[in-house]
Every structure is written in C-alpha cells, then in structure tokens.
Amino acid sequence: MIFAFPLILIALLLEASALSLPLTLVTIVTLSFFYNQRQVLFLAAFFGILLDILLLQTIGISAIFFLIAVFLLFLYKRKIEDSKQVVFIINLITAVLYALIIKGTVSFFEPLTVAIFGLAFFVILTKFKTLKNKNNNLSFNV
Amino acid sequence: MPQRNPTLFFFILFISAVLIIVVSKFNLLNLATGVVQNVFAPAQTTLRNIFVKDESSAKQENLELASKLVEQQKLISDNKALKDQFQTVKVNSTYLIPAKIVGSPSFVPGLSVPEEFIINLGTEDGVKAGQAVVYKDNLVGIIKKANNSFSKVILVSASSFSLTAKTLSDSASGVARGKGGGQIIFENVLLSQRIAKDDLVVSRGSINQEGEGTAPNLIIGKIVSVNKAPSSLFQSAKIMPLIDFHALSTIFVVVKQ
Numbered sequence: 513m514i515f516a517f518p519l520i521l522i523a524l525l526l527e528a529s530a531l532s533l534p535l536t537l538v539t540i541v542t543l544s545f546f547y548n549q550r551q552v553l554f555l556a557a558f559f560g561i562l563l564d565i566l567l568l569q570t571i572g573i574s575a576i577f578f579l580i581a582v583f584l585l586f587l588y589k590r591k592i593e594d595s596k597q598v599v600f601i602i603n604l605i606t607a608v609l610y611a612l613i614i615k616g617t618v619s620f621f622e623p624l625t626v627a628i629f630g631l632a633f634f635v636i637l638t639k640f641k642t643l644k645n646k647n648n649n650l651s652f653n654v
Numbered sequence: 655m656p657q658r659n660p661t662l663f664f665f666i667l668f669i670s671a672v673l674i675i676v677v678s679k680f681n682l683l684n685l686a687t688g689v690v691q692n693v694f695a696p697a698q699t700t701l702r703n704i705f706v707k708d709e710s711s712a713k714q715e716n717l718e719l720a721s722k723l724v725e726q727q728k729l730i731s732d733n734k735a736l737k738d739q740f741q742t743v744k745v746n747s748t749y750l751i752p753a754k755i756v757g758s759p760s761f762v763p764g765l766s767v768p769e770e771f772i773i774n775l776g777t778e779d780g781v782k783a784g785q786a787v788v789y790k791d792n793l794v795g796i797i798k799k800a801n802n803s804f805s806k807v808i809l810v811s812a813s814s815f816s817l818t819a820k821t822l823s824d825s826a827s828g829v830a831r832g833k834g835g836g837q838i839i840f841e842n843v844l845l846s847q848r849i850a851k852d853d854l855v856v857s858r859g860s861i862n863q864e865g866e867g868t869a870p871n872l873i874i875g876k877i878v879s880v881n882k883a884p885s886s887l888f889q890s891a892k893i894m895p896l897i898d899f900h901a902l903s904t905i906f907v908v909v910k911q
Contacts (some may be wrong), residue, residue: 525694525697526701527759528698528703528757528759528772529697529698529699529702529705529756529757529758529783530701530704530757530758531705532759548660549660549663549664550659550660550663553660553663553664553667554663554667556667556851557667557670557671558901560671561671561674562690564759565687565690565691566690566694566698566772567757567759567772568667568690568772568799568804569807570675570678570679570799571674571675571678571683571687572671572672572673572674572675574672575667576668576671576672576675577726579664579667579668579671580668581773583661583664586660586775599661600868611868
C-alpha cells in the first residue's frame with residue numbers, strides 16, 4: 513500500500529491535468545495482480561471518487577466502474593495466469609470499456625497506449641517483487 | 655469462505671459509490687469537492703505547465719492582427735449603420751474574469767487537441783453554465799458545468815459544440831460545429847451566400863435576458879476550405895481556430911455582457 517498509493521496518485525494527477533489516457537484505471541488494474549482484493553477495492557473506490565471530482569464528472573461513476581472491473585478481475589483471477597499477455601489484454605479491454613461507458617467515445621490509440629503502459633508497469637513491478645523476494649530469502653538464510 | 659469478506663466489502667463500497675452519486679446530484683457534496691479541487695489545483699497546474707508549451711510570438715502577433723481586423727471591419731460597418739451600436743466588438747473588460755486552466759482531460763500532448771478545459775473558477779466567482787470563454791476576442795468555448803470552485807469549458811472545436819455564426823466580410827450565416835481533433839465546420843450556409851477561403855468566421859451572438867451567453871463578433875476561426883455542391887441546398891466550410899488551444903494557460907470568462 514505504501515507504494516501503491518503514491519503511484520495511483522501520480523497517475524490520477526496526470527490524468528486530471530494533462531493526459532486523457534485512463535492511467536488511474538490501468539494502474540489499479542495492474543496493481544490487482546500484486547495486492548489483495550480488499551486493498552485494491554478500497555483504492556479503486558477512493559481514487560475513482562477523487563478522479564470524478566477532479567474531472568468534474570458525476571461523482572462516483574468512475575468509482576463504480578473501477579470497483580466492478582477489480583471485482584470481476586479477482587473473481588476470474590484463479591482461472592487465469594498472471595502473464596504479460598493477460599495483463600495487456602485485460603488492460604486493453606478495461607480501457608476500451610471505460611472509454612465507451614464513461615467517456616462516450618473510443619479511439620484506437622488511447623486504449624492501446626495505456627495497455628502498453630500497464631504492461632510496462634506490470635513488468636517493473638514483477639521485477640521489483642522478484643528482487644524483494646530474493647532479498648527476503650537471503651536474509652532468511654543468513 | 656475467505657471469498658465472502660471481499661465480496662461483502664465490494665458491495666459496501668459499491669453501495670457507498672451509488673449513494674455518493676445520489677447525494678452529489680442534490681449538490682450536497684459541493685463543499686467537499688471544492689476543498690479537494692482546491693487542494694489538487696496547484697499540482698494540476700504545475701503538471702499541466704510541464705506538458706504545455708508557451709505560445710510563440712508569431713502566433714500572438716497573428717491573434718493581435720486578427721483582432722484588429724475584426725475591429726476595423728466593425729468600425730466600417732458601424733459607420734455605415736451610423737448609430738447602430740448594438741454590435742460591439744470588444745467584450746466589456748469589466749465583465750471578464752481571468753481563469754487559470756488546471757486541467758485538459760481529453761488531451762494527449764503532441765497527439766490530440768484538447769476538447770475540454772477545467773478552470774479554477776466556479777459558481778462562487780459568478781461562473782454559470784452557458785457563459786462564453788474568450789481569449790483576445792477569440793471564442794475559446796462555453797462553460798458546460800460549474801460547481802463551487804471549478805468549471806468545465808467545452809471548446810469550440812469539441813465534437814459536442816455548436817453555435818450560430820457568420821462570416822465577417824459578407825455576414826453569411828450558418829452554424830459553426832466542432833468536429834473534434836481541432837476542426838470546426840461552418841455549415842448550413844445557403845448557396846446564395848458568399849463564403850471564401852481566409853474569411854473570418856465570428857459568433858452571431860446569443861445573449862439571454864440576464865446578459866449571459868455568447869457575445870457577437872467573437873472570432874471562431876478562419877475558413878481554410880469551402881465545400882460547395884450545386885445540387886445541395888447548403889454549402890459548408892472547414893474552419894481552423896486561430897488559437898493554439900494546448901498553448902493556453904489563462905483564459906477569460908465573460909460573466910455578463
């Protein structure tokens with residue numbers, strides 16, 4: 513949570529100030545592969561409401577979308593493996609649905625860009641997690 | 655069993671979000687949203703400034719010249735119409751409030767053109783939906799939504815924007831409609847009326863009884879091409895705005911005409 517909170521906050525600020533890409537959604541969806549369900553659900557609701565306030569949208573609409581996306585992801589998480597392809601496809605689908613349902617328009621470029629961003633973010637977090645696990649194992653052996 | 659708790663947690667959050675939607679519809683969250691927006695506004699402005707380049711001097715000069723051209727044309731028509739002083743070019747500066755752009759949500763720098771701005775003025779500053787937003791005699795857009803401290807501006811090039819307009823030289827009337835991607839179409843112009851490349855298209859004016867709305871003769875853009883087919887009822891033209899929307903950082907809300 514210490515890492516997740518500032519990461520989503522940066523994504524949120526970027527999305528609310530200068531970029532139209534659904535960075536907050538993709539960051540939350542990608543973090544779902546690393547954190548437990550309760551934590552991610554809380555982050556989804558909190559940052560969804562914050563995003564709506566900053567974008568002057570109907571407050572709560574993004575939170576509902578984020579919550580459903582995260583809930584469905586955790587529901588089927590056991591049946592899918594945490595591979596790069598899966599992360600890419602899930603981010604792509606959620607970004608397309610978000611653009612269609614919340615923003616009302618969808619372009620080819622935006623979902624693809626955020627899906628690539630999500631994939632890169634997933635790779636970095638996986639590397640970080642592996643490194644952390646290695647360090648933990650080493651300290652245990654010592 | 656371990657699945658039950660997160661599911662319950664999901665439903666609690668889901669119902670809370672639905673309740674928030676309902677409560678916000680009755681404007682009961684205005685104070686809280688105002689506080690949040692004010693807290694995040696400096697960070698949003700700073701981030702936006704990183705992605706936005708300053709307007710070049712040539713562009714500035716171009717805007718000044720276009721402004722002067724409108725003024726000159728107006729003086730000529732004013733002379734012709736003698737005491738007809740209803741159509742004034744300049745928006746009274748006492749009714750202009752400067753607003754900082756804190757966000758442009760539908761925008762990717764270098765790839766797309768902004769369609770909306772979020773500005774740091776709200777109903778507390780006298781801003782209401784429907785008011786015009788200008789920059790140096792150029793129409794930037796219209797206030798779409800306003801809460802206590804912030805407002806959303808829909809830009810003239812946005813796909814949901816439309817406004818009655820006319821050409822400056824021949825007063826050919828039509829509708830200026832945003833097409834997205836920085837483009838505007840001037841349509842529903844009768845074939846009998848003359849429109850030509852490089853003509854300036856200005857607003858026709860739609861001010862209500864309270865003095866709110868769009869003033870006449872605000873520049874929407876310049877005609878770059880004309881589409882005229884003898885078989886059709888109307889002709890249309892493609893307009894290019896004179897303003898570089900993504901280079902703007904301060905704009906002005908016309909609170910009253």
